[in-house]
Amino acid sequence: MNGEDQIQKAYESILGHDFEKAIEWFEKAIAAEPDNAAYHYKLSITFARSNKLFQAVEHASKALDLERDNEVYRYHLQVLHARELVDRAQKEISAKSEHGERAIFLLKEAIVLDPLAIEAYLILGEVFALRNDYSRAYQVVMDALRLEPNHELAKQQAARYQLKLKL
Template identity: 30%
Template sequence: KATQLAPDNAAYHNELGVALGRLNIYTEAVEALSRAVALQPHYPEALNNLGMVYLQMDDPIKAEEWLQKAVRFKPDYAKGYLNLGIVYSRQGENDRAIKVLKKTLEIDPNLIPAYYLYGTTLFQKGNYQEAGEAFRKIIDLSPGFAPAYIRLGEISIRLGEYDDAVKLLEKAIGLAPREATTYDLLGQACMAREEYNKAANAFLWALDLEPNNALYNLHAGELFLKQDQFRQAGSALTRASELDPKNPRIFLLLGRLHQKIREPERAEEFFQKAIELNPDGKIGLEAEAALKETRGETRPEDTGEGGRTEHFYETILREIGVDGADKESKR
Protein backbone atom coordinates (compact mmCIF):
# COMPACT_ATOMS: atom_id res chain seq x y z
CA LYS A 1 0.00 0.00 0.00
CA ALA A 2 1.07 3.59 -0.62
CA THR A 3 0.48 4.37 3.06
CA GLN A 4 2.94 1.64 4.02
CA LEU A 5 5.56 2.87 1.58
CA ALA A 6 5.08 6.49 2.64
CA PRO A 7 3.47 6.39 6.10
CA ASP A 8 4.00 10.12 6.63
CA ASN A 9 2.35 11.20 3.38
CA ALA A 10 -0.93 12.88 4.34
CA ALA A 11 -2.26 12.83 0.79
CA TYR A 12 -2.05 9.04 0.62
CA HIS A 13 -4.00 8.68 3.87
CA ASN A 14 -6.58 11.14 2.56
CA GLU A 15 -7.11 9.17 -0.64
CA LEU A 16 -7.28 5.90 1.32
CA GLY A 17 -9.92 7.40 3.61
CA VAL A 18 -12.01 8.52 0.64
CA ALA A 19 -11.84 5.05 -0.91
CA LEU A 20 -12.80 3.34 2.35
CA GLY A 21 -15.68 5.76 2.89
CA ARG A 22 -17.08 4.97 -0.55
CA LEU A 23 -16.97 1.28 0.40
CA ASN A 24 -18.87 2.08 3.63
CA ILE A 25 -15.91 0.94 5.72
CA TYR A 26 -16.33 3.86 8.04
CA THR A 27 -14.16 3.02 11.04
CA GLU A 28 -11.09 2.50 8.89
CA ALA A 29 -11.96 5.55 6.79
CA VAL A 30 -12.01 7.69 9.94
CA GLU A 31 -8.67 6.24 11.00
CA ALA A 32 -7.05 7.00 7.64
CA LEU A 33 -8.42 10.53 7.44
CA SER A 34 -7.57 11.23 11.06
CA ARG A 35 -4.00 10.16 10.27
CA ALA A 36 -3.94 12.61 7.35
CA VAL A 37 -5.11 15.41 9.63
CA ALA A 38 -2.62 14.45 12.32
CA LEU A 39 0.17 14.73 9.74
CA GLN A 40 -1.17 18.03 8.32
CA PRO A 41 -3.59 19.69 10.77
CA HIS A 42 -4.51 22.45 8.28
CA TYR A 43 -5.29 20.05 5.41
CA PRO A 44 -8.77 21.27 4.25
CA GLU A 45 -9.50 18.41 1.86
CA ALA A 46 -8.86 15.79 4.54
CA LEU A 47 -10.90 17.77 7.07
CA ASN A 48 -13.75 17.97 4.54
CA ASN A 49 -13.59 14.26 3.83
CA LEU A 50 -13.51 13.38 7.53
CA GLY A 51 -16.64 15.49 8.02
CA MET A 52 -18.44 13.75 5.18
CA VAL A 53 -17.58 10.30 6.52
CA TYR A 54 -19.12 11.30 9.84
CA LEU A 55 -22.20 12.47 7.94
CA GLN A 56 -22.38 9.04 6.29
CA MET A 57 -22.24 7.62 9.81
CA ASP A 58 -25.27 9.76 10.78
CA ASP A 59 -23.23 11.96 13.09
CA PRO A 60 -24.04 15.50 11.87
CA ILE A 61 -22.47 17.15 14.92
CA LYS A 62 -19.03 15.76 14.19
CA ALA A 63 -19.58 16.29 10.48
CA GLU A 64 -20.24 19.99 11.05
CA GLU A 65 -17.24 20.28 13.38
CA TRP A 66 -14.76 18.99 10.80
CA LEU A 67 -16.32 20.85 7.89
CA GLN A 68 -16.18 24.10 9.85
CA LYS A 69 -12.46 23.50 10.36
CA ALA A 70 -12.03 22.89 6.63
CA VAL A 71 -13.54 26.23 5.62
CA ARG A 72 -11.79 28.04 8.45
CA PHE A 73 -8.39 26.93 7.14
CA LYS A 74 -9.46 27.50 3.51
CA PRO A 75 -11.99 30.39 3.39
CA ASP A 76 -12.49 30.08 -0.40
CA TYR A 77 -13.25 26.34 -0.20
CA ALA A 78 -16.53 26.14 -2.13
CA LYS A 79 -16.92 22.40 -1.74
CA GLY A 80 -16.52 22.66 2.02
CA TYR A 81 -19.35 25.20 2.22
CA LEU A 82 -21.49 23.07 -0.09
CA ASN A 83 -21.05 20.09 2.20
CA LEU A 84 -21.94 22.21 5.22
CA GLY A 85 -25.11 23.09 3.33
CA ILE A 86 -25.83 19.37 2.92
CA VAL A 87 -25.35 18.82 6.67
CA TYR A 88 -27.70 21.66 7.60
CA SER A 89 -30.27 20.64 4.99
CA ARG A 90 -30.39 17.06 6.28
CA GLN A 91 -30.99 18.42 9.77
CA GLY A 92 -33.83 20.60 8.53
CA GLU A 93 -31.89 23.78 9.33
CA ASN A 94 -32.91 25.47 6.10
CA ASP A 95 -31.90 29.01 7.03
CA ARG A 96 -28.37 27.94 7.92
CA ALA A 97 -28.20 25.86 4.74
CA ILE A 98 -29.25 28.85 2.62
CA LYS A 99 -26.64 31.06 4.25
CA VAL A 100 -23.70 28.73 3.55
CA LEU A 101 -24.95 27.90 0.06
CA LYS A 102 -25.04 31.61 -0.78
CA LYS A 103 -21.43 31.72 0.39
CA THR A 104 -20.66 28.70 -1.81
CA LEU A 105 -22.05 30.44 -4.88
CA GLU A 106 -20.19 33.65 -4.12
CA ILE A 107 -16.97 31.63 -4.25
CA ASP A 108 -17.95 29.52 -7.27
CA PRO A 109 -20.92 30.95 -9.23
CA ASN A 110 -20.85 28.01 -11.65
CA LEU A 111 -21.20 25.17 -9.14
CA ILE A 112 -24.34 23.34 -10.28
CA PRO A 113 -24.80 21.10 -7.20
CA ALA A 114 -24.78 24.21 -5.00
CA TYR A 115 -27.48 25.86 -7.13
CA TYR A 116 -29.52 22.66 -7.02
CA LEU A 117 -29.36 22.30 -3.24
CA TYR A 118 -29.92 26.04 -2.80
CA GLY A 119 -33.01 25.93 -5.03
CA THR A 120 -34.32 22.80 -3.32
CA THR A 121 -33.93 24.35 0.13
CA LEU A 122 -35.76 27.50 -0.99
CA PHE A 123 -38.48 25.30 -2.52
CA GLN A 124 -38.94 23.50 0.81
CA LYS A 125 -39.42 26.89 2.49
CA GLY A 126 -42.06 27.85 -0.10
CA ASN A 127 -39.87 30.53 -1.73
CA TYR A 128 -40.86 29.44 -5.23
CA GLN A 129 -39.70 32.52 -7.11
CA GLU A 130 -36.16 32.42 -5.73
CA ALA A 131 -36.02 28.67 -6.09
CA GLY A 132 -37.07 28.97 -9.73
CA GLU A 133 -34.27 31.47 -10.36
CA ALA A 134 -31.74 28.97 -9.01
CA PHE A 135 -33.03 26.16 -11.23
CA ARG A 136 -33.12 28.42 -14.29
CA LYS A 137 -29.50 29.35 -13.59
CA ILE A 138 -28.65 25.65 -13.72
CA ILE A 139 -30.30 25.37 -17.12
CA ASP A 140 -28.25 28.35 -18.33
CA LEU A 141 -25.10 26.55 -17.21
CA SER A 142 -26.14 23.06 -18.29
CA PRO A 143 -29.22 22.90 -20.59
CA GLY A 144 -29.33 19.10 -20.39
CA PHE A 145 -29.64 18.90 -16.60
CA ALA A 146 -33.02 17.16 -16.24
CA PRO A 147 -33.52 17.61 -12.46
CA ALA A 148 -33.71 21.39 -12.90
CA TYR A 149 -36.63 21.01 -15.33
CA ILE A 150 -38.33 18.61 -12.89
CA ARG A 151 -38.07 21.12 -10.06
CA LEU A 152 -39.32 23.96 -12.27
CA GLY A 153 -42.23 21.75 -13.31
CA GLU A 154 -43.11 21.10 -9.70
CA ILE A 155 -42.92 24.80 -8.89
CA SER A 156 -45.34 25.46 -11.76
CA ILE A 157 -47.75 22.89 -10.31
CA ARG A 158 -47.58 24.55 -6.88
CA LEU A 159 -48.36 27.88 -8.54
CA GLY A 160 -51.21 26.44 -10.57
CA GLU A 161 -49.40 27.07 -13.86
CA TYR A 162 -50.23 23.67 -15.31
CA ASP A 163 -49.50 24.42 -18.98
CA ASP A 164 -45.95 25.50 -18.09
CA ALA A 165 -45.59 22.45 -15.86
CA VAL A 166 -46.48 20.07 -18.68
CA LYS A 167 -43.94 21.67 -21.05
CA LEU A 168 -41.15 21.55 -18.45
CA LEU A 169 -41.87 17.98 -17.41
CA GLU A 170 -42.07 16.73 -20.98
CA LYS A 171 -38.68 18.35 -21.55
CA ALA A 172 -37.35 16.53 -18.48
CA ILE A 173 -38.71 13.22 -19.77
CA GLY A 174 -36.93 13.77 -23.08
CA LEU A 175 -33.66 14.24 -21.18
CA ALA A 176 -34.15 11.50 -18.54
CA PRO A 177 -36.90 9.11 -19.61
CA ARG A 178 -36.59 6.72 -16.67
CA GLU A 179 -37.20 9.16 -13.79
CA ALA A 180 -40.46 8.06 -12.18
CA THR A 181 -40.98 11.32 -10.28
CA THR A 182 -41.30 13.22 -13.56
CA TYR A 183 -44.14 11.03 -14.79
CA ASP A 184 -45.97 11.35 -11.48
CA LEU A 185 -45.71 15.14 -11.61
CA LEU A 186 -46.82 15.15 -15.23
CA GLY A 187 -49.83 13.07 -14.23
CA GLN A 188 -50.74 15.60 -11.54
CA ALA A 189 -50.48 18.51 -13.98
CA CYS A 190 -52.58 16.72 -16.60
CA MET A 191 -55.17 15.73 -14.01
CA ALA A 192 -55.45 19.38 -12.99
CA ARG A 193 -56.05 20.24 -16.67
CA GLU A 194 -58.70 17.47 -16.76
CA GLU A 195 -56.69 15.59 -19.38
CA TYR A 196 -57.47 12.33 -17.68
CA ASN A 197 -56.24 9.89 -20.33
CA LYS A 198 -52.87 11.62 -20.53
CA ALA A 199 -52.70 11.72 -16.73
CA ALA A 200 -53.47 8.00 -16.52
CA ASN A 201 -50.69 7.17 -18.96
CA ALA A 202 -48.24 9.28 -16.94
CA PHE A 203 -49.18 7.65 -13.63
CA LEU A 204 -48.92 4.18 -15.16
CA TRP A 205 -45.42 5.01 -16.44
CA ALA A 206 -44.45 6.12 -12.93
CA LEU A 207 -45.79 2.89 -11.48
CA ASP A 208 -44.08 0.82 -14.13
CA LEU A 209 -40.76 2.34 -13.00
CA GLU A 210 -41.53 2.28 -9.26
CA PRO A 211 -44.48 -0.04 -8.54
CA ASN A 212 -43.93 0.04 -4.78
CA ASN A 213 -44.18 3.81 -4.39
CA ALA A 214 -47.14 4.61 -2.17
CA LEU A 215 -47.57 8.15 -3.48
CA TYR A 216 -47.72 7.07 -7.13
CA ASN A 217 -50.34 4.46 -6.27
CA LEU A 218 -52.29 7.12 -4.36
CA HIS A 219 -52.27 9.53 -7.29
CA ALA A 220 -53.28 6.82 -9.76
CA GLY A 221 -56.07 5.70 -7.45
CA GLU A 222 -57.32 9.27 -7.09
CA LEU A 223 -57.46 9.66 -10.86
CA PHE A 224 -59.27 6.36 -11.37
CA LEU A 225 -61.76 7.38 -8.70
CA LYS A 226 -62.45 10.64 -10.56
CA GLN A 227 -63.12 8.58 -13.69
CA ASP A 228 -65.39 6.12 -11.80
CA GLN A 229 -63.02 3.30 -12.67
CA PHE A 230 -63.71 1.64 -9.35
CA ARG A 231 -61.80 -1.62 -9.76
CA GLN A 232 -58.59 0.14 -10.79
CA ALA A 233 -59.05 2.75 -8.07
CA GLY A 234 -59.53 0.07 -5.43
CA SER A 235 -56.45 -1.82 -6.55
CA ALA A 236 -54.19 1.26 -6.55
CA LEU A 237 -55.50 2.68 -3.26
CA THR A 238 -55.33 -0.66 -1.48
CA ARG A 239 -51.74 -1.05 -2.58
CA ALA A 240 -51.01 2.49 -1.41
CA SER A 241 -52.50 1.68 2.02
CA GLU A 242 -50.26 -1.38 2.31
CA LEU A 243 -47.17 0.66 1.44
CA ASP A 244 -48.05 3.67 3.61
CA PRO A 245 -50.53 2.63 6.31
CA LYS A 246 -50.23 5.95 8.16
CA ASN A 247 -51.32 8.20 5.29
CA PRO A 248 -54.84 9.43 6.14
CA ARG A 249 -55.59 10.64 2.62
CA ILE A 250 -55.39 7.09 1.28
CA PHE A 251 -58.10 5.95 3.71
CA LEU A 252 -60.21 9.02 2.97
CA LEU A 253 -60.17 8.10 -0.73
CA LEU A 254 -60.88 4.44 0.04
CA GLY A 255 -63.88 5.64 2.01
CA ARG A 256 -64.98 7.77 -0.95
CA LEU A 257 -64.61 4.75 -3.22
CA HIS A 258 -66.82 2.52 -1.07
CA GLN A 259 -69.27 5.36 -0.66
CA LYS A 260 -69.59 5.55 -4.45
CA ILE A 261 -70.10 1.80 -4.86
CA ARG A 262 -72.73 1.82 -2.11
CA GLU A 263 -70.84 -0.08 0.56
CA PRO A 264 -71.52 2.25 3.52
CA GLU A 265 -70.13 -0.02 6.23
CA ARG A 266 -66.76 -0.29 4.47
CA ALA A 267 -66.83 3.44 3.74
CA GLU A 268 -67.39 4.19 7.42
CA GLU A 269 -64.51 1.91 8.37
CA PHE A 270 -62.08 3.80 6.12
CA PHE A 271 -63.35 7.23 7.15
CA GLN A 272 -62.86 6.25 10.80
CA LYS A 273 -59.29 5.22 10.01
CA ALA A 274 -58.61 8.57 8.32
CA ILE A 275 -59.99 10.40 11.36
CA GLU A 276 -57.86 8.29 13.68
CA LEU A 277 -54.70 9.13 11.72
CA ASN A 278 -55.45 12.85 11.33
CA PRO A 279 -57.94 13.80 14.08
CA ASP A 280 -57.35 17.56 14.07
CA GLY A 281 -56.10 18.08 10.51
CA LYS A 282 -57.85 19.00 7.29
CA ILE A 283 -58.10 15.41 6.06
CA GLY A 284 -59.47 14.23 9.41
CA LEU A 285 -62.13 16.93 9.32
CA GLU A 286 -63.01 16.02 5.74
CA ALA A 287 -63.28 12.36 6.73
CA GLU A 288 -65.51 13.29 9.67
CA ALA A 289 -67.82 15.21 7.32
CA ALA A 290 -67.83 12.27 4.89
CA LEU A 291 -68.64 9.88 7.72
CA LYS A 292 -71.66 11.99 8.71
CA GLU A 293 -72.68 12.14 5.06
CA THR A 294 -72.50 8.35 4.79
CA ARG A 295 -74.75 8.10 7.81
CA GLY A 296 -77.19 10.52 6.15
CA GLU A 297 -76.42 13.40 8.52
CA THR A 298 -75.02 15.94 6.00
CA ARG A 299 -74.61 16.61 2.30
CA PRO A 300 -71.32 15.75 0.48
CA GLU A 301 -68.43 18.18 0.18
CA ASP A 302 -65.48 17.82 -2.12
CA THR A 303 -62.11 19.45 -1.37
CA GLY A 304 -60.12 18.14 -4.31
CA GLU A 305 -56.82 18.51 -2.46
CA GLY A 306 -53.93 16.90 -4.32
CA GLY A 307 -51.05 14.88 -2.92
CA ARG A 308 -47.54 16.13 -2.47
CA THR A 309 -44.53 14.75 -4.25
CA GLU A 310 -41.48 13.54 -2.40
CA HIS A 311 -38.11 15.02 -3.20
CA PHE A 312 -34.80 13.23 -3.44
CA TYR A 313 -32.22 15.90 -4.06
CA GLU A 314 -29.52 13.88 -2.30
CA THR A 315 -30.10 10.96 -4.68
CA ILE A 316 -29.76 13.31 -7.64
CA LEU A 317 -26.58 14.80 -6.21
CA ARG A 318 -25.14 11.30 -5.95
CA GLU A 319 -26.19 10.50 -9.50
CA ILE A 320 -24.24 13.46 -10.86
CA GLY A 321 -21.15 12.42 -8.94
CA VAL A 322 -21.34 14.75 -5.95
CA ASP A 323 -20.65 12.53 -2.94
CA GLY A 324 -18.91 15.17 -0.88
CA ALA A 325 -15.45 13.66 -1.19
CA ASP A 326 -12.44 15.69 -2.27
CA LYS A 327 -9.39 13.83 -3.46
CA GLU A 328 -7.32 16.98 -4.03
CA SER A 329 -4.06 16.25 -2.30
CA LYS A 330 -1.17 18.03 -0.76
CA ARG A 331 2.23 16.58 -1.36
Protein backbone atom coordinates in the same frame (compact mmCIF):
# COMPACT_ATOMS: atom_id res chain seq x y z
CA MET B 1 -2.38 20.07 3.45
CA ASN B 2 -2.97 19.04 -0.16
CA GLY B 3 -6.34 18.64 -1.82
CA GLU B 4 -6.56 14.92 -1.12
CA ASP B 5 -6.15 15.45 2.63
CA GLN B 6 -8.97 17.96 2.53
CA ILE B 7 -11.17 15.56 0.56
CA GLN B 8 -10.67 12.99 3.33
CA LYS B 9 -11.74 15.61 5.89
CA ALA B 10 -14.82 16.31 3.75
CA TYR B 11 -15.71 12.61 3.76
CA GLU B 12 -15.24 12.48 7.53
CA SER B 13 -17.64 15.41 7.82
CA ILE B 14 -20.17 13.66 5.60
CA LEU B 15 -19.95 10.53 7.74
CA GLY B 16 -20.61 12.77 10.75
CA HIS B 17 -23.63 14.25 8.95
CA ASP B 18 -22.03 17.71 8.92
CA PHE B 19 -22.64 18.64 5.30
CA GLU B 20 -21.82 22.31 5.77
CA LYS B 21 -18.38 21.37 7.09
CA ALA B 22 -17.98 18.93 4.21
CA ILE B 23 -18.70 21.77 1.78
CA GLU B 24 -16.01 23.86 3.48
CA TRP B 25 -13.47 21.03 3.12
CA PHE B 26 -14.36 20.44 -0.53
CA GLU B 27 -13.96 24.16 -1.17
CA LYS B 28 -10.53 24.08 0.49
CA ALA B 29 -9.53 21.13 -1.69
CA ILE B 30 -10.62 23.09 -4.75
CA ALA B 31 -8.64 26.11 -3.58
CA ALA B 32 -5.57 23.85 -3.37
CA GLU B 33 -6.25 22.21 -6.76
CA PRO B 34 -8.71 24.37 -8.75
CA ASP B 35 -8.41 22.31 -11.94
CA ASN B 36 -9.25 18.99 -10.29
CA ALA B 37 -12.55 18.03 -11.91
CA ALA B 38 -13.23 15.27 -9.38
CA TYR B 39 -13.20 17.78 -6.53
CA HIS B 40 -15.76 19.99 -8.30
CA TYR B 41 -17.90 16.93 -8.97
CA LYS B 42 -17.78 15.80 -5.34
CA LEU B 43 -18.65 19.29 -4.12
CA SER B 44 -21.52 19.40 -6.59
CA ILE B 45 -22.95 16.19 -5.15
CA THR B 46 -22.77 17.59 -1.63
CA PHE B 47 -24.42 20.84 -2.69
CA ALA B 48 -27.17 18.85 -4.43
CA ARG B 49 -27.78 16.76 -1.31
CA SER B 50 -28.02 19.98 0.67
CA ASN B 51 -30.61 21.35 -1.81
CA LYS B 52 -28.24 24.06 -2.98
CA LEU B 53 -29.02 23.46 -6.61
CA PHE B 54 -27.48 26.60 -8.07
CA GLN B 55 -24.09 25.84 -6.53
CA ALA B 56 -24.42 22.17 -7.45
CA VAL B 57 -24.95 23.06 -11.11
CA GLU B 58 -22.09 25.53 -11.01
CA HIS B 59 -19.59 22.92 -9.81
CA ALA B 60 -20.97 20.14 -11.98
CA SER B 61 -20.53 22.43 -14.99
CA LYS B 62 -16.97 23.22 -13.92
CA ALA B 63 -16.17 19.51 -13.56
CA LEU B 64 -17.50 18.84 -17.05
CA ASP B 65 -15.62 21.83 -18.46
CA LEU B 66 -12.42 20.37 -17.05
CA GLU B 67 -13.15 16.85 -18.35
CA ARG B 68 -15.39 17.20 -21.42
CA ASP B 69 -15.52 13.46 -22.16
CA ASN B 70 -16.48 12.31 -18.68
CA GLU B 71 -19.89 10.68 -19.04
CA VAL B 72 -20.45 10.48 -15.27
CA TYR B 73 -20.04 14.25 -14.97
CA ARG B 74 -22.27 14.80 -18.01
CA TYR B 75 -25.04 12.61 -16.59
CA HIS B 76 -24.79 14.25 -13.16
CA LEU B 77 -25.21 17.68 -14.76
CA GLN B 78 -28.23 16.42 -16.72
CA VAL B 79 -29.86 15.16 -13.53
CA LEU B 80 -29.26 18.53 -11.87
CA HIS B 81 -30.78 20.34 -14.84
CA ALA B 82 -33.78 18.02 -14.60
CA ARG B 83 -34.18 18.97 -10.93
CA GLU B 84 -34.06 22.64 -11.90
CA LEU B 85 -36.83 22.06 -14.44
CA VAL B 86 -38.98 20.28 -11.86
CA ASP B 87 -38.49 23.19 -9.46
CA ARG B 88 -39.47 25.67 -12.19
CA ALA B 89 -42.53 23.58 -13.06
CA GLN B 90 -43.63 23.58 -9.43
CA LYS B 91 -43.39 27.38 -9.40
CA GLU B 92 -45.52 27.50 -12.55
CA ILE B 93 -48.12 25.30 -10.89
CA SER B 94 -48.08 27.43 -7.75
CA ALA B 95 -48.65 30.51 -9.90
CA LYS B 96 -51.69 28.70 -11.31
CA SER B 97 -50.76 29.51 -14.88
CA GLU B 98 -53.35 28.84 -17.58
CA HIS B 99 -53.85 25.05 -17.88
CA GLY B 100 -50.28 24.37 -16.76
CA GLU B 101 -48.91 24.29 -20.32
CA ARG B 102 -45.52 25.64 -19.28
CA ALA B 103 -45.34 23.23 -16.34
CA ILE B 104 -46.13 20.30 -18.63
CA PHE B 105 -43.38 21.36 -21.02
CA LEU B 106 -40.84 21.73 -18.19
CA LEU B 107 -41.75 18.38 -16.64
CA LYS B 108 -41.50 16.56 -19.95
CA GLU B 109 -38.07 18.13 -20.50
CA ALA B 110 -37.02 17.02 -17.01
CA ILE B 111 -38.05 13.45 -17.83
CA VAL B 112 -36.03 13.54 -21.06
CA LEU B 113 -32.96 14.69 -19.11
CA ASP B 114 -33.52 12.25 -16.27
CA PRO B 115 -35.84 9.38 -17.19
CA LEU B 116 -35.65 8.13 -13.58
CA ALA B 117 -37.01 11.38 -12.06
CA ILE B 118 -40.06 9.83 -10.37
CA GLU B 119 -41.06 13.19 -8.88
CA ALA B 120 -41.37 14.68 -12.38
CA TYR B 121 -43.75 11.89 -13.44
CA LEU B 122 -45.91 12.30 -10.34
CA ILE B 123 -46.15 16.07 -10.67
CA LEU B 124 -46.91 15.74 -14.38
CA GLY B 125 -49.70 13.33 -13.51
CA GLU B 126 -51.12 15.87 -11.08
CA VAL B 127 -51.00 18.61 -13.71
CA PHE B 128 -52.93 16.42 -16.14
CA ALA B 129 -55.41 15.58 -13.37
CA LEU B 130 -55.90 19.29 -12.65
CA ARG B 131 -56.90 19.60 -16.31
CA ASN B 132 -59.30 16.66 -15.91
CA ASP B 133 -57.17 14.68 -18.35
CA TYR B 134 -57.23 11.54 -16.25
CA SER B 135 -56.22 9.29 -19.11
CA ARG B 136 -52.87 11.05 -19.54
CA ALA B 137 -52.50 11.42 -15.76
CA TYR B 138 -52.95 7.67 -15.34
CA GLN B 139 -50.56 6.88 -18.20
CA VAL B 140 -47.79 9.08 -16.76
CA VAL B 141 -48.15 7.64 -13.26
CA MET B 142 -48.09 4.11 -14.68
CA ASP B 143 -44.78 5.03 -16.35
CA ALA B 144 -43.50 6.00 -12.90
CA LEU B 145 -44.72 2.71 -11.46
CA ARG B 146 -42.89 0.76 -14.16
CA LEU B 147 -39.73 2.47 -12.93
CA GLU B 148 -40.48 2.04 -9.25
CA PRO B 149 -43.24 -0.57 -8.74
CA ASN B 150 -43.50 -0.11 -4.97
CA HIS B 151 -43.77 3.69 -4.94
CA GLU B 152 -46.70 4.25 -2.59
CA LEU B 153 -47.71 7.74 -3.78
CA ALA B 154 -47.62 6.60 -7.41
CA LYS B 155 -49.88 3.66 -6.54
CA GLN B 156 -52.33 5.99 -4.80
CA GLN B 157 -52.35 8.43 -7.71
CA ALA B 158 -52.86 5.62 -10.23
CA ALA B 159 -55.81 4.26 -8.25
CA ARG B 160 -57.34 7.74 -7.97
CA TYR B 161 -56.97 8.47 -11.69
CA GLN B 162 -58.29 5.04 -12.65
CA LEU B 163 -61.36 5.69 -10.52
CA LYS B 164 -61.91 9.04 -12.25
CA LEU B 165 -61.66 7.33 -15.64
CA LYS B 166 -64.50 4.97 -14.69
CA LEU B 167 -66.87 7.80 -13.69
